[in-house]
Amino acid sequence: MARIELKNVEKAFGKVEVIKPLNLDIEDGEFVVFVGPSGCGKSTLLRLIAGLEDTTAGTIEIDGKDSTSMPPGKRGLAMVFQSYALYPHMTVRKNIAFPMRMAKIPRAEQKRRIESAAEVLNLTDYLDRRPGQLSGGQRQRVAIGRAIVREPSAFLFDEPLSNLDAALRVGMRMEITELHKRLETTMIYVTHDQVEAMTMADKIVVLHDGVIEQTGSPLELYNRPVNLFVAEFIGSPKMNIINGEQASGIDAYKIGIRPEHISISTQSGLWKATVGVAEHLGSDTFFHAKVEGMSDPITVRTDGNMQVDRGSTIYLSPDEQKVHRFDSQGIRI
Protein backbone atom coordinates (compact mmCIF):
# COMPACT_ATOMS: atom_id res chain seq x y z
CA MET A 1 0.00 0.00 0.00
CA ALA A 2 1.39 3.39 -0.87
CA ARG A 3 0.55 7.03 -0.64
CA ILE A 4 2.35 8.99 -3.35
CA GLU A 5 2.88 12.75 -3.25
CA LEU A 6 4.33 14.84 -6.04
CA LYS A 7 5.54 18.28 -5.00
CA ASN A 8 6.41 20.84 -7.68
CA VAL A 9 7.56 18.01 -9.92
CA GLU A 10 8.96 19.19 -13.22
CA LYS A 11 10.55 17.46 -16.21
CA ALA A 12 12.40 18.91 -19.17
CA PHE A 13 14.10 17.09 -22.03
CA GLY A 14 16.74 19.60 -23.07
CA LYS A 15 14.88 22.90 -23.45
CA VAL A 16 11.45 21.31 -23.79
CA GLU A 17 9.44 21.36 -20.59
CA VAL A 18 7.32 18.23 -20.86
CA ILE A 19 5.94 18.34 -17.30
CA LYS A 20 5.41 21.85 -15.91
CA PRO A 21 5.70 22.16 -12.11
CA LEU A 22 2.81 20.17 -10.70
CA ASN A 23 1.45 18.91 -7.39
CA LEU A 24 -0.52 15.73 -6.93
CA ASP A 25 -1.55 13.54 -3.99
CA ILE A 26 -2.40 9.91 -4.59
CA GLU A 27 -4.04 8.30 -1.58
CA ASP A 28 -3.25 4.87 -0.27
CA GLY A 29 -5.38 2.29 -2.11
CA GLU A 30 -6.70 4.77 -4.65
CA PHE A 31 -7.25 3.97 -8.36
CA VAL A 32 -5.95 7.03 -10.18
CA VAL A 33 -6.11 7.45 -13.96
CA PHE A 34 -3.91 9.87 -15.91
CA VAL A 35 -5.76 10.78 -19.09
CA GLY A 36 -5.03 13.24 -21.86
CA PRO A 37 -4.24 13.47 -25.57
CA SER A 38 -1.13 11.95 -27.15
CA GLY A 39 2.05 13.73 -26.13
CA CYS A 40 0.58 15.49 -23.06
CA GLY A 41 3.10 13.85 -20.71
CA LYS A 42 1.19 10.90 -19.18
CA SER A 43 3.90 8.29 -19.68
CA THR A 44 6.60 10.72 -18.61
CA LEU A 45 4.77 11.44 -15.36
CA LEU A 46 4.34 7.71 -14.70
CA ARG A 47 8.01 7.05 -15.47
CA LEU A 48 9.02 9.83 -13.05
CA ILE A 49 7.00 8.09 -10.31
CA ALA A 50 8.55 4.72 -11.25
CA GLY A 51 12.04 6.23 -11.17
CA LEU A 52 12.69 5.40 -14.84
CA GLU A 53 13.24 9.11 -15.50
CA ASP A 54 14.90 11.68 -13.24
CA THR A 55 12.94 14.76 -12.23
CA THR A 56 14.30 18.13 -13.35
CA ALA A 57 12.96 19.70 -10.13
CA GLY A 58 10.60 18.88 -7.28
CA THR A 59 10.20 15.91 -4.97
CA ILE A 60 8.37 12.58 -5.05
CA GLU A 61 7.40 11.10 -1.71
CA ILE A 62 6.28 7.51 -1.30
CA ASP A 63 4.66 6.82 2.07
CA GLY A 64 6.07 10.05 3.43
CA LYS A 65 9.62 9.21 2.40
CA ASP A 66 11.53 11.34 -0.11
CA SER A 67 12.08 8.89 -2.99
CA THR A 68 13.11 11.41 -5.65
CA SER A 69 16.59 9.93 -6.14
CA MET A 70 15.75 6.35 -5.19
CA PRO A 71 16.48 3.74 -7.91
CA PRO A 72 13.37 2.11 -9.46
CA GLY A 73 14.01 -1.30 -7.86
CA LYS A 74 13.93 0.20 -4.37
CA ARG A 75 10.61 2.03 -4.73
CA GLY A 76 8.42 -1.04 -4.24
CA LEU A 77 6.33 -0.22 -7.33
CA ALA A 78 5.56 -2.53 -10.26
CA MET A 79 4.98 -1.31 -13.79
CA VAL A 80 2.90 -2.98 -16.51
CA PHE A 81 3.44 -1.75 -20.07
CA GLN A 82 1.45 -1.82 -23.28
CA SER A 83 3.84 -4.41 -24.76
CA TYR A 84 3.78 -7.43 -22.47
CA ALA A 85 7.48 -8.22 -23.00
CA LEU A 86 7.07 -11.87 -22.01
CA TYR A 87 9.89 -14.37 -22.60
CA PRO A 88 8.63 -16.52 -25.50
CA HIS A 89 10.69 -19.61 -24.59
CA MET A 90 9.51 -19.69 -20.96
CA THR A 91 6.24 -21.11 -19.66
CA VAL A 92 3.69 -18.83 -18.03
CA ARG A 93 4.84 -20.14 -14.64
CA LYS A 94 8.47 -19.22 -15.38
CA ASN A 95 7.52 -15.83 -16.80
CA ILE A 96 5.59 -14.99 -13.65
CA ALA A 97 8.38 -16.34 -11.44
CA PHE A 98 11.06 -14.33 -13.21
CA PRO A 99 11.16 -11.24 -10.97
CA MET A 100 11.09 -13.47 -7.88
CA ARG A 101 14.04 -15.50 -9.16
CA MET A 102 15.94 -12.27 -9.68
CA ALA A 103 15.06 -11.23 -6.11
CA LYS A 104 16.15 -14.71 -4.83
CA ILE A 105 12.84 -15.38 -3.13
CA PRO A 106 12.71 -18.96 -1.67
CA ARG A 107 11.17 -21.61 -3.95
CA ALA A 108 8.22 -22.44 -1.71
CA GLU A 109 7.26 -18.77 -1.40
CA GLN A 110 7.57 -18.36 -5.20
CA LYS A 111 5.18 -21.27 -5.69
CA ARG A 112 2.66 -19.82 -3.23
CA ARG A 113 2.67 -16.42 -4.93
CA ILE A 114 2.43 -17.87 -8.46
CA GLU A 115 -0.56 -20.00 -7.52
CA SER A 116 -2.29 -17.15 -5.77
CA ALA A 117 -1.70 -14.74 -8.69
CA ALA A 118 -2.80 -17.37 -11.22
CA GLU A 119 -6.01 -17.86 -9.31
CA VAL A 120 -6.78 -14.13 -9.11
CA LEU A 121 -6.08 -13.79 -12.85
CA ASN A 122 -7.77 -17.01 -14.02
CA LEU A 123 -4.49 -18.38 -15.33
CA THR A 124 -4.33 -21.59 -13.29
CA ASP A 125 -4.99 -23.80 -16.33
CA TYR A 126 -2.39 -22.03 -18.46
CA LEU A 127 0.68 -22.11 -16.21
CA ASP A 128 2.49 -24.69 -18.34
CA ARG A 129 1.83 -23.01 -21.68
CA ARG A 130 4.17 -20.67 -23.50
CA PRO A 131 3.12 -17.08 -24.40
CA GLY A 132 2.73 -18.05 -28.07
CA GLN A 133 -0.10 -20.41 -27.05
CA LEU A 134 -2.12 -17.67 -25.35
CA SER A 135 -4.58 -15.01 -26.51
CA GLY A 136 -3.71 -11.31 -26.22
CA GLY A 137 -5.84 -10.92 -23.10
CA GLN A 138 -4.24 -13.95 -21.45
CA ARG A 139 -0.76 -12.59 -22.25
CA GLN A 140 -1.67 -9.27 -20.70
CA ARG A 141 -2.82 -11.15 -17.59
CA VAL A 142 0.55 -12.92 -17.40
CA ALA A 143 2.25 -9.51 -17.51
CA ILE A 144 0.00 -8.37 -14.65
CA GLY A 145 0.76 -11.64 -12.80
CA ARG A 146 4.45 -10.85 -13.01
CA ALA A 147 3.72 -7.52 -11.33
CA ILE A 148 1.44 -9.04 -8.65
CA VAL A 149 4.01 -11.57 -7.39
CA ARG A 150 6.38 -8.75 -6.53
CA GLU A 151 3.73 -7.67 -4.00
CA PRO A 152 4.29 -4.01 -4.86
CA SER A 153 2.96 -1.15 -2.78
CA ALA A 154 1.53 0.34 -6.00
CA PHE A 155 0.91 -0.77 -9.58
CA LEU A 156 1.73 1.54 -12.47
CA PHE A 157 -0.02 0.72 -15.75
CA ASP A 158 0.90 2.43 -19.01
CA GLU A 159 -1.89 1.85 -21.59
CA PRO A 160 -1.89 -1.89 -20.82
CA LEU A 161 -4.95 -2.63 -22.96
CA SER A 162 -4.28 -0.69 -26.14
CA ASN A 163 -3.06 -3.78 -28.05
CA LEU A 164 -6.32 -5.63 -27.43
CA ASP A 165 -9.46 -5.58 -29.56
CA ALA A 166 -12.46 -3.57 -28.36
CA ALA A 167 -14.41 -6.45 -26.74
CA LEU A 168 -11.36 -7.79 -24.92
CA ARG A 169 -10.51 -4.30 -23.70
CA VAL A 170 -13.91 -3.99 -22.03
CA GLY A 171 -13.45 -7.40 -20.38
CA MET A 172 -9.91 -6.64 -19.15
CA ARG A 173 -11.03 -3.21 -17.94
CA MET A 174 -13.45 -4.92 -15.58
CA GLU A 175 -10.86 -7.50 -14.55
CA ILE A 176 -8.38 -4.80 -13.55
CA THR A 177 -11.08 -2.91 -11.62
CA GLU A 178 -11.99 -6.18 -9.90
CA LEU A 179 -8.32 -6.85 -9.13
CA HIS A 180 -8.05 -3.44 -7.52
CA LYS A 181 -11.07 -4.15 -5.32
CA ARG A 182 -9.52 -7.43 -4.21
CA LEU A 183 -5.93 -6.29 -3.64
CA GLU A 184 -6.82 -2.78 -2.38
CA THR A 185 -3.41 -1.65 -3.65
CA THR A 186 -2.77 1.83 -5.03
CA MET A 187 -2.99 1.79 -8.83
CA ILE A 188 -2.00 4.48 -11.31
CA TYR A 189 -3.31 3.84 -14.80
CA VAL A 190 -2.39 5.79 -17.92
CA THR A 191 -4.74 5.97 -20.90
CA HIS A 192 -5.76 8.37 -23.65
CA ASP A 193 -9.23 6.80 -23.65
CA GLN A 194 -11.64 8.87 -21.59
CA VAL A 195 -14.13 5.98 -21.41
CA GLU A 196 -11.48 3.84 -19.70
CA ALA A 197 -10.76 6.74 -17.35
CA MET A 198 -14.44 7.27 -16.51
CA THR A 199 -15.20 3.60 -15.90
CA MET A 200 -12.13 2.64 -13.87
CA ALA A 201 -11.00 5.62 -11.82
CA ASP A 202 -11.65 6.72 -8.27
CA LYS A 203 -9.81 9.86 -9.30
CA ILE A 204 -9.03 11.15 -12.78
CA VAL A 205 -6.13 13.48 -13.51
CA VAL A 206 -6.64 15.28 -16.84
CA LEU A 207 -3.30 16.27 -18.38
CA HIS A 208 -2.77 18.66 -21.29
CA ASP A 209 0.61 19.94 -22.47
CA GLY A 210 2.33 18.89 -19.24
CA VAL A 211 -0.21 20.67 -17.02
CA ILE A 212 -2.92 19.17 -14.80
CA GLU A 213 -6.14 20.75 -16.06
CA GLN A 214 -8.37 19.13 -13.42
CA THR A 215 -8.34 16.38 -10.79
CA GLY A 216 -11.57 14.82 -9.56
CA SER A 217 -13.93 11.87 -9.55
CA PRO A 218 -15.41 10.83 -12.91
CA LEU A 219 -18.75 12.47 -12.09
CA GLU A 220 -17.15 15.67 -10.83
CA LEU A 221 -15.37 16.03 -14.17
CA TYR A 222 -18.52 15.20 -16.11
CA ASN A 223 -20.79 17.50 -14.09
CA ARG A 224 -18.43 20.40 -13.36
CA PRO A 225 -15.54 20.62 -15.82
CA VAL A 226 -13.40 23.57 -14.71
CA ASN A 227 -12.54 24.70 -18.22
CA LEU A 228 -13.27 24.20 -21.91
CA PHE A 229 -10.49 21.65 -22.36
CA VAL A 230 -11.91 19.26 -19.75
CA ALA A 231 -15.46 19.97 -20.90
CA GLU A 232 -14.64 18.80 -24.42
CA PHE A 233 -12.31 15.96 -23.40
CA ILE A 234 -14.63 14.14 -20.97
CA GLY A 235 -17.87 12.73 -22.38
CA SER A 236 -18.81 10.99 -25.63
CA PRO A 237 -20.06 12.28 -27.99
CA LYS A 238 -18.34 15.41 -26.85
CA MET A 239 -20.00 18.48 -25.41
CA ASN A 240 -21.37 21.02 -27.89
CA ILE A 241 -19.62 24.38 -27.47
CA ILE A 242 -21.50 27.39 -28.78
CA ASN A 243 -20.43 31.03 -29.08
CA GLY A 244 -22.41 33.02 -26.53
CA GLU A 245 -23.76 35.56 -29.01
CA GLN A 246 -25.13 32.74 -31.18
CA ALA A 247 -26.87 30.89 -28.34
CA SER A 248 -30.10 32.83 -28.08
CA GLY A 249 -31.58 32.80 -24.60
CA ILE A 250 -28.34 31.97 -22.70
CA ASP A 251 -25.60 34.45 -21.65
CA ALA A 252 -21.85 33.74 -21.47
CA TYR A 253 -18.77 34.01 -23.72
CA LYS A 254 -19.10 30.31 -24.58
CA ILE A 255 -21.75 27.88 -23.50
CA GLY A 256 -21.51 24.11 -23.39
CA ILE A 257 -24.30 21.56 -23.56
CA ARG A 258 -23.87 17.79 -23.76
CA PRO A 259 -25.69 15.91 -26.57
CA GLU A 260 -27.70 13.97 -23.94
CA HIS A 261 -28.99 17.17 -22.32
CA ILE A 262 -30.92 18.54 -25.29
CA SER A 263 -34.59 17.73 -25.79
CA ILE A 264 -36.30 17.61 -29.15
CA SER A 265 -39.72 18.66 -30.31
CA THR A 266 -41.34 18.92 -33.71
CA GLN A 267 -43.59 21.72 -32.37
CA SER A 268 -41.60 24.27 -30.40
CA GLY A 269 -38.37 24.91 -28.51
CA LEU A 270 -35.55 27.38 -27.92
CA TRP A 271 -33.56 26.69 -31.10
CA LYS A 272 -35.01 25.99 -34.54
CA ALA A 273 -32.87 23.50 -36.45
CA THR A 274 -32.58 21.38 -39.58
CA VAL A 275 -31.71 17.71 -39.15
CA GLY A 276 -28.46 16.55 -40.77
CA VAL A 277 -26.66 13.20 -40.56
CA ALA A 278 -27.94 10.59 -38.09
CA GLU A 279 -25.84 7.79 -36.58
CA HIS A 280 -27.89 4.81 -35.42
CA LEU A 281 -26.17 2.77 -32.72
CA GLY A 282 -29.25 0.76 -31.80
CA SER A 283 -29.24 1.78 -28.13
CA ASP A 284 -29.00 5.48 -29.03
CA THR A 285 -29.17 7.67 -32.07
CA PHE A 286 -26.82 10.61 -32.46
CA PHE A 287 -27.87 13.20 -34.94
CA HIS A 288 -26.34 16.41 -36.09
CA ALA A 289 -28.47 19.48 -36.61
CA LYS A 290 -27.88 22.92 -38.05
CA VAL A 291 -29.38 25.52 -35.75
CA GLU A 292 -30.49 28.85 -37.25
CA GLY A 293 -27.87 31.50 -36.45
CA MET A 294 -25.20 29.06 -35.21
CA SER A 295 -22.03 28.45 -37.21
CA ASP A 296 -21.30 24.89 -36.01
CA PRO A 297 -23.69 21.93 -36.07
CA ILE A 298 -25.08 20.64 -32.77
CA THR A 299 -24.92 16.95 -31.84
CA VAL A 300 -27.98 15.53 -30.10
CA ARG A 301 -28.31 12.15 -28.43
CA THR A 302 -31.72 10.51 -28.48
CA ASP A 303 -33.47 7.22 -28.02
CA GLY A 304 -32.34 4.53 -30.47
CA ASN A 305 -35.82 4.17 -31.95
CA MET A 306 -36.37 7.84 -32.62
CA GLN A 307 -36.88 8.49 -36.32
CA VAL A 308 -35.60 11.83 -37.52
CA ASP A 309 -35.69 12.57 -41.20
CA ARG A 310 -32.78 14.34 -42.76
CA GLY A 311 -33.72 17.87 -43.82
CA SER A 312 -36.74 18.08 -41.51
CA THR A 313 -37.26 20.99 -39.13
CA ILE A 314 -37.07 20.36 -35.38
CA TYR A 315 -36.79 22.42 -32.22
CA LEU A 316 -34.02 21.86 -29.70
CA SER A 317 -34.14 22.92 -26.05
CA PRO A 318 -31.07 22.63 -23.82
CA ASP A 319 -31.81 21.57 -20.24
CA GLU A 320 -31.18 24.86 -18.35
CA GLN A 321 -29.78 23.02 -15.32
CA LYS A 322 -27.18 21.25 -17.47
CA VAL A 323 -25.81 24.25 -19.36
CA HIS A 324 -22.10 24.99 -18.73
CA ARG A 325 -20.88 28.58 -19.02
CA PHE A 326 -17.31 29.68 -19.79
CA ASP A 327 -15.57 33.07 -19.88
CA SER A 328 -13.25 34.41 -22.59
CA GLN A 329 -10.32 32.53 -20.99
CA GLY A 330 -12.26 29.27 -21.25
CA ILE A 331 -12.72 29.10 -17.47
CA ARG A 332 -15.98 27.85 -15.99
CA ILE A 333 -18.21 30.64 -14.67
Ligand SMILES: Nc1ncnc2c1ncn2[C@@H]1O[C@H](COP(=O)(O)OP(=O)(O)OP(=O)(O)O)[C@@H](O)[C@H]1O
Ligand atom coordinates in the same frame (compact mmCIF):
# COMPACT_ATOMS: atom_id res chain seq x y z
N1 LIG B 1 13.35 10.88 -23.98
C1 LIG B 1 12.73 11.92 -24.50
N2 LIG B 1 13.43 12.91 -25.09
C2 LIG B 1 12.80 14.01 -25.60
N3 LIG B 1 11.47 14.19 -25.59
C3 LIG B 1 10.72 13.24 -25.04
C4 LIG B 1 11.30 12.05 -24.47
N4 LIG B 1 10.28 11.29 -23.98
C5 LIG B 1 9.14 11.96 -24.26
N5 LIG B 1 9.41 13.12 -24.88
C6 LIG B 1 8.40 14.12 -25.30
O1 LIG B 1 7.63 14.46 -24.17
C7 LIG B 1 6.28 14.67 -24.52
C8 LIG B 1 5.38 13.80 -23.65
O2 LIG B 1 5.62 12.44 -23.96
P1 LIG B 1 4.85 11.27 -23.25
O3 LIG B 1 5.43 10.00 -23.76
O4 LIG B 1 4.88 11.48 -21.78
O5 LIG B 1 3.38 11.50 -23.78
P2 LIG B 1 2.05 10.64 -23.56
O6 LIG B 1 1.07 11.55 -22.95
O7 LIG B 1 2.39 9.38 -22.86
O8 LIG B 1 1.60 10.34 -25.06
P3 LIG B 1 0.96 9.00 -25.73
O9 LIG B 1 -0.51 9.03 -25.40
O10 LIG B 1 1.20 9.22 -27.19
O11 LIG B 1 1.67 7.81 -25.18
C9 LIG B 1 6.15 14.36 -26.00
O12 LIG B 1 6.14 15.56 -26.70
C10 LIG B 1 7.42 13.57 -26.31
O13 LIG B 1 7.84 13.78 -27.61
Ligand SMILES: [Mg+2]
Ligand atom coordinates in the same frame (compact mmCIF):
# COMPACT_ATOMS: atom_id res chain seq x y z
MG1 LIG C 1 2.37 7.34 -23.40
